[in-house]
Amino acid sequence: KQEVTQIPAALSVPEGENLVLNCSFTDSAIYNLQWFRQDPGKGLTSLLLIQSSQREQTSGRLNASLDKSSGRSTLYIAASQPGDSATYLCAVRPTPTYGGSQGNLIFGKGTKLSVKP
């Protein structure tokens, strides 16, 4: 059964620091991997989607990498700002099986990021 782990559970950094959030998954048979951001009491906002054939994706100050063979993804945030404070969630979509349903997103428990001014 696919399991997704995010370490650390919480992270506090000073403003301006570059940081890396980690995501690991146990089964390399994934279709894609998605990073989300969640603010307190709110829904999830999609940040980046990486297809299984891709190695990385970039959006502004965010860069996500994927190493399927080792079951790892990282989210790099450059020049962090207090507005980046949120919980970051990683989710994998398993490869659909023949004759079966599409793989549904399986989530890690998230990393709560706090960026101090």
Next chain:
Amino acid sequence: DGGITQSPKYLFRKEGQNVTLSCEQNLNHDAMYWYRQDPGQGLRLIYYSQIVNDFQKGDIAEGYSVSREKKESFPLTVTSAQKNPTAFYLCASSPSWGEAFFGQGTRLTVV
């Protein structure tokens, strides 16, 4: 504005009462999902639907029911059989196997 709309934002349920959470999307996505979020437990899948008039149980479907009569709508009913319904409920949609988008959530509390 394209997106996913969940309503209401807050919902209170009395013991033994059924309540229905609304989820509407105008993204023309085929697939829709319901997740439950509890502190320290992450998101858990309740039900999902890949196509109109078809849906499948997720990991924690007991005490919940859904319908998918229209592509745009995927309402979730929390029945009296769900013994611990207090949680944050999130609806999502995606093109098949594509990028998923979420609504703003409904917080359900038992009173």
